[in-house]
Amino acid sequence: MWKHSFNLLFCTCMPMLLLAQQKITGKVTDAKKHPxxxxxxxxxxxxxGATAAADGSFSFTTTATGAQVVVASLMxxxxxxxxxxxxxxxxxxxxxxxxxxxLKVVTISAGSIEASSDKNNTVLKPLDIVTTAGATADIVxxxxxxxxxxxxxxREGLFVRGGTGYETQIFIDxxxxxNPFFTGLPDMPGRGRFSxxxxxxxxxxxxxxxAQYGQGLSSALVLESEDLPTQSxxxxxxxxxxxxxxxxxxxxxKKGSFGIEADYTNLEPYxxxxxxxxxxxxxxxxIGTSLNFRRRTSGTGIIKFYGYGNWSRMGFKKNSIEYPGxxxxxxxxxxxxxxxxxxxxxxxxxxxxxxxxxxxxxxxKINLDTIQKSPVTNVHNRSDLSQVRLQLTKSLGALSLLRxxxxxxxxxxRSEFNAYQANYTDNYTAGFAETDIYFTSRFVGRFGxxxxxxxxxGKMNLAPRASLAYKLDDYSQFSLAYGDYYQKPEPQYxxxxxxxxxxxxxxxxxxxxxxxxxxxxxxxxxxxxYKNLVKTAPDTATNGTGYAKGIELFWRDRxxxxxxxxxxxxxxLDTKRNYLFxxxxxxxxxxxxxxxxLVVKKxxxxxxxxxxxxxxxxxxxxxxxxxxxxxxxxxxxxxDFNTLGVSASYLTTIGRAFxxxxxxxxxxxxxxxxxxxxxxxxxxxxxxxVPNAPRFLFVGMFMNFGIDRRQDVINNL
Amino acid sequence: MKQFxxxxxAVFATxxxxxxxxxxxxxxxxxxxxxxxxxSYNPQTMxxxxxxxxxxxxxxxxxWLPYYYAAYAQVMSALMTQDKDKIDGLADKAQANINKADSxxxxxxxxxxxxxxxxxxxxxxxxxTRGQEYGPESGMQIEKAKQINPENPRVxxxxxxxxxxTPEQFGGDKKKAKEVLELALQKYAAFKPASSIAPHWxxxxxxxxxxxxxx
Numbered sequence: 001m002w003k004h005s006f007n008l009l010f011c012t013c014m015p016m017l018l019l020a021q022q023k024i025t026g027k028v029t030d031a032k033k034h035p036x037x038x039x040x041x042x043x044x045x046x047x048x049g050a051t052a053a054a055d056g057s058f059s060f061t062t063t064a065t066g067a068q069v070v071v072a073s074l075m076x077x078x079x080x081x082x083x084x085x086x087x088x089x090x091x092x093x094x095x096x097x098x099x100x101x102x103l104k105v106v107t108i109s110a111g112s113i114e115a116s117s118d119k120n121n122t123v124l125k126p127l128d129i130v131t132t133a134g135a136t137a138d139i140v141x142x143x144x145x146x147x148x149x150x151x152x153x154x155r156e157g158l159f160v161r162g163g164t165g166y167e168t169q170i171f172i173d174x175x176x177x178x179n180p181f182f183t184g185l186p187d188m189p190g191r192g193r194f195s196x197x198x199x200x201x202x203x204x205x206x207x208x209x210x211a212q213y214g215q216g217l218s219s220a221l222v223l224e225s226e227d228l229p230t231q232s233x234x235x236x237x238x239x240x241x242x243x244x245x246x247x248x249x250x251x252x253x254k255k256g257s258f259g260i261e262a263d264y265t266n267l268e269p270y271x272x273x274x275x276x277x278x279x280x281x282x283x284x285x286x287i288g289t290s291l292n293f294r295r296r297t298s299g300t301g302i303i304k305f306y307g308y309g310n311w312s313r314m315g316f317k318k319n320s321i322e323y324p325g326x327x328x329x330x331x332x333x334x335x336x337x338x339x340x341x342x343x344x345x346x347x348x349x350x351x352x353x354x355x356x357x358x359x360x361x362x363x364x365k366i367n368l369d370t371i372q373k374s375p376v377t378n379v380h381n382r383s384d385l386s387q388v389r390l391q392l393t394k395s396l397g398a399l400s401l402l403r404x405x406x407x408x409x410x411x412x413x414r415s416e417f418n419a420y421q422a423n424y425t426d427n428y429t430a431g432f433a434e435t436d437i438y439f440t441s442r443f444v445g446r447f448g449x450x451x452x453x454x455x456x457x458g459k460m461n462l463a464p465r466a467s468l469a470y471k472l473d474d475y476s477q478f479s480l481a482y483g484d485y486y487q488k489p490e491p492q493y494x495x496x497x498x499x500x501x502x503x504x505x506x507x508x509x510x511x512x513x514x515x516x517x518x519x520x521x522x523x524x525x526x527x528x529x530y531k532n533l534v535k536t537a538p539d540t541a542t543n544g545t546g547y548a549k550g551i552e553l554f555w556r557d558r559x560x561x562x563x564x565x566x567x568x569x570x571x572x573l574d575t576k577r578n579y580l581f582x583x584x585x586x587x588x589x590x591x592x593x594x595x596x597x598l599v600v601k602k603x604x605x606x607x608x609x610x611x612x613x614x615x616x617x618x619x620x621x622x623x624x625x626x627x628x629x630x631x632x633x634x635x636x637x638x639x640d641f642n643t644l645g646v647s648a649s650y651l652t653t654i655g656r657a658f659x660x661x662x663x664x665x666x667x668x669x670x671x672x673x674x675x676x677x678x679x680x681x682x683x684x685x686x687x688x689x690v691p692n693a694p695r696f697l698f699v700g701m702f703m704n705f706g707i708d709r710r711q712d713v714i715n716n717l
Numbered sequence: 718m719k720q721f722x723x724x725x726x727a728v729f730a731t732x733x734x735x736x737x738x739x740x741x742x743x744x745x746x747x748x749x750x751x752x753x754x755x756x757s758y759n760p761q762t763m764x765x766x767x768x769x770x771x772x773x774x775x776x777x778x779x780x781w782l783p784y785y786y787a788a789y790a791q792v793m794s795a796l797m798t799q800d801k802d803k804i805d806g807l808a809d810k811a812q813a814n815i816n817k818a819d820s821x822x823x824x825x826x827x828x829x830x831x832x833x834x835x836x837x838x839x840x841x842x843x844x845x846t847r848g849q850e851y852g853p854e855s856g857m858q859i860e861k862a863k864q865i866n867p868e869n870p871r872v873x874x875x876x877x878x879x880x881x882x883t884p885e886q887f888g889g890d891k892k893k894a895k896e897v898l899e900l901a902l903q904k905y906a907a908f909k910p911a912s913s914i915a916p917h918w919x920x921x922x923x924x925x926x927x928x929x930x931x932x
Contacts, residue, residue: 048772049772
C-alpha cells in the first residue's frame with residue numbers, strides 16, 4: 001500500500017522535480033533569408049516563447065522537454081510548426097513563407113483603372129469617381145479626368161484612345177446598358193442617366209479588357225451596384241435646377257432593402273436668366289425615377305433589382321446657317337426605361353453562379369424645323385433590348401479560377417423618318433471562357449476567348465484575349481495585355497445596310513503601376529489597330545482602317561499636403577483613321593493629341609468646407625473644311641481647349657438632418673471653347689461649334705436623414 | 718491511514734487539476750501589468766504583448782481573457798501605428814482573436830468594446846470612404862455594450878472619445894463629450910474588476926481626454 005502510495009506521490013511530484021529550464025535561441029528569416037522581426041516563436045501548448053527582435057533573433061527558456069513543436073507565426077506569413085526534441089539548449093533557424101494576401105497578390109491591371117470600396121489597393125475609391133469639381137455628378141464626366149480619355153464634350157459618350165463614344169460600352173452588374181445617356185441635341189450631348197451613388201465598384205478599362213465583355217472596340221465601363229445599405233434613410237434636395245427626394249429602407253431582419261428615388265429638373269428658369277447660345281423653346285425638363293430592391297437569399301446569395309425610368313423634353317432654336325435670315329428649331333422628347341435583375345450564389349465546391357436578366361427601351365421623338373422655310377421633319381426612333389446572361393466561376397486552387405459564360409440579346413431597332421421606315425431586329429449570342437492562372441502569387445496570366453454571332457450581320461467572330469501581370473514588390477507591378485475586339489456597326493448604318501462586317505480593333509498594352517496607400521503612379525503605353533471601320537463614301541461598307549498609339553501618365557498624392565488630395569493625368573495620342581467619308585487616314589475630328597487634367601480637393605476643417613478644383617486641357621482638334629482640297633483634308637485645327645471647374649460645399653446640421661450647401665461653377669474663367677466648325681452646304685458660311693452654356697452655375701442644398709451621405713454629395717461636385 | 722492517503726490524494730489531485738491556474742494567473746497578471754504601464758503604449762510593445770497573450774491563448778484554449786487581451790493589444794497597436802498600410806492586417810488579427818473570445822464568453826460588454834475599437838481603427842485607413850460603413854458599426858457596438866452592462870466605464874470612455882474626435886458636422890459634440898467623459902470617470906471610480914486580470918483599462922486615458930476637452 002505504502003509503496004503504491006509512494007509511486008503515486010512520486011509520479012505526481014515528478015514535474016516539479018524536473019523543472020529544469022532549457023534555453024531555446026535562434027533566428028527567423030523570410031524565404032529570401034532577410035531577418036523577420038516581430039515573429040511570435042513559442043513551444044506549442046506552453047506559454048514559453050518570445051517575439052523576434054529587429055534582427056530576427058529570439059531567445060527564451062522553457063521547462064518543456066522531449067518531443068515538442070515550435071511554432072512561429074507572423075501576420076502576412078504562413079504559420080510554421082516545426083517538431084523539435086528538447087534535451088538541452090537548442091538553436092533553431094526558422095524560415096517563414098509569405099502568405100497569400102491582397103497586397104502581395106498581383107492583379108490584372110493593364111488597361112484598367114478600378115475604383116472599389118471592397119478592396120484596398122485600387123487607384124481610386126468609388127467616391128473619387130464622383131469627387132471631381134465640374135463633373136456635375138456624371139460618372140462619365142468624372143472619368144474624363146483619367147488618362148486615356150478625351151475631352152470630347154460636344155458629343156455623347158466616352159472617347160477613349162482614339163475611339164469614338166460608340167466604342168465604349170457600359171455594363172451594370174454584367175448587363176449592357178443601351179442608351180446610357182440622355183438624348184441630346186446637336187452640340188448638346190446628354191449626360192449619364194444613372195446616379196453615381198448606386199455603385200460600390202467601378203472599373204474603367206481603356207483597353208485589353210476581359211473576354212467577359214464584348215461589343216466595345218475601345219473601352220468598357222463596368223459598374224457594380226451596392227449591396228444592402230447599413231441603415232434606413234431618406235433624403236431631400238433642392239437647387240436652382242430642380243428638386244429630388246429618395247428613400248432607402250433596410251428591412252427589420254437586415255437581409256433586404258428597397259430604395260426609391262425621384263427627381264425633377266427644369267432649366268427653363270435658369271436659362272431665362274443666364275442666356276444660353278441657343279434660345280430654349282421647350283424645357284429642358286427631366287423627370288427621373290429609380291427603384292431598387294435587394295435581398296440576401298443565403299449567406300452567400302443575393303438577388304438585386306435595379307431599374308430607372310426617365311422622361312425628358314427640350315427644344316432650342318438658333319439662326320440657320322443653311323438659310324441665312326431663317327431660324328432652325330430642334331425639339332426632342334425622350335422616354336427611357338432600364339431594368340436589371342441579377343442573382344448571385346455560391347454553388348459549393350468552388351463554383352459560383354451569376355445570372356442576369358435585363359430589359360430596356362428607349363424612345364426618341366425629334367422634330368427638326370427650319371421655321372417658315374421647309375416642312376417639319378419628324379424622326380421617331382425606338383430601340384428595345386432584352387438580354388440574359390449566365391456565368392459560372394470555378395476556383396482552381398487558392399487564387400486561380402476559370403470563368404465560363406454566355407449571353408443572348410434580342411434587339412429591336414425601329415426608326416421612322418417622316419413616313420419612311422427603317423427597322424431591323426438582331427439576335428446576338430455570345431459565349432466566353434477565360435482562366436486566371438497564378439503561376440506564383442506575384443505572376444498571373446489571364447487567357448480567354450469570346451465567340452459571338454449576330455444575325456443582323458450573319459457572321460461569327462472569335463476574339464482571343466490575354467493579359468500578364470508581374471508584381472515586382474508589394475507596391476509595384478508590370479503588366480501586358482493583348483486582345484481582339486469586335487463590334488457591330490452603329491444602328492444608323494445597319495438600318496440601311498445589313499450584312500456588313502464586324503468592326504475590329506486589336507489592342508497591345510504595356511503598363512507599370514506603383515500603388516501605395518497615399519501615392520499612385522501609373523504609366524501605360526498602347527498600340528491599337530483598327531480594321532473594318534464603317535465607310536459611308538463611296539458606299540456604305542466596312543473597309544475603313546486606322547490606328548491609335550500613345551502613352552499616358554497618372555500621378556496621385558494624398559499625403560504631401562494635409563487635407564489635400566490631387567491627381568494629374570496626361571495622355572499623348574497619335575491616331576489616324578480612314579472611316580465615314582474620309583478620303584484617307586487622318587487624325588479624326590474627335591481626337592486631340594495632348595490631353596491633361598489636374599484634380600484638386602482640399603478640406604478646411606475649421607469652416608467644414610470642401611473646395612474642389614478641376615482643370616482640363618486638350619490641344620486643338622482637326623475639323624473638316626470643305627473648301628480645302630482633298631490633299632489638305634482635316635488639316636486645320638481648332639484652338640486649344642481649357643476649362644476650370646470649381647466647387648465649394650459647406651457641411652452643417654439642420655435639426656436632425658445632415659445638410660450640405662453647394663456652389664459650383666464650370667469653366668469659371670469663361671475660356672472660349674471651340675470644338676469645330678460647321679459649314680453650310682454651299683461652303684460659303686461657317687459657324688463655330690461651341691458649348692451651349694459655356695459657363696454653368698449650380699447652387700443647391702441636400703438634406704439627409706438617417707445615414708450620413710453628405711460625403712457623397714460634396715464629392716459629387 | 719486510508720483516510721490520510723485519500724486526503725493526501727485529494728490534495729495532490731486538486732493541485733494537479735489547478736496546476737495551471739497559478740501559472741496562468743501569474744503569466745496573465747504579468748502581462749496585464751505591462752498593459753497598465755504607460756511605457757507600453759507604442760505600436761511595437763503592444764504587438765510584443767499581444768504575442769505573449771496569443772501564446773497563452775494557444776496553450777489554454779478555454780480562457781477568453783488571453784484572446785481578449787491579444788485583440789486589445791493588437792487594436793491598440795493599429796490605433797497607434799503611423800503606417801496606414803498595417804492597420805487592416807492588425808485589425809484582422811484583433812478581429813480573429815475577439816471572435817474566439819466571443820465564442821468562449823458570449824454576449825460580453827468588454828468584447829463589444831473591442832469590436833467598437835476595431836471598427837474605429839478601420840476608419841483610419843480611409844476616413845472618407847470607410848467612415849460611412851464603420852462609423853455606425855463602431856457606435857452600434859458601444860450601444861450593445863451599454864445595454865449589456867451600463868456600469869462599464871469603458872463604454873462611456875469610448876462614447877466620449879467618439880464624440881470628441883468626430884467633427885461636429887458629422888455628429889460630434891465636444892461639450893457632450895466632456896459630460897460623457899465625466900460620467901466615465903464616475904463609473905471608473907465605482908468599477909470593481911471581477912479579478913486582478915479582468916479588463917480595467919482606460920481610466921488614465923479618460924482623464925487625459927477630459928483635460929483636453931476642458932480646454
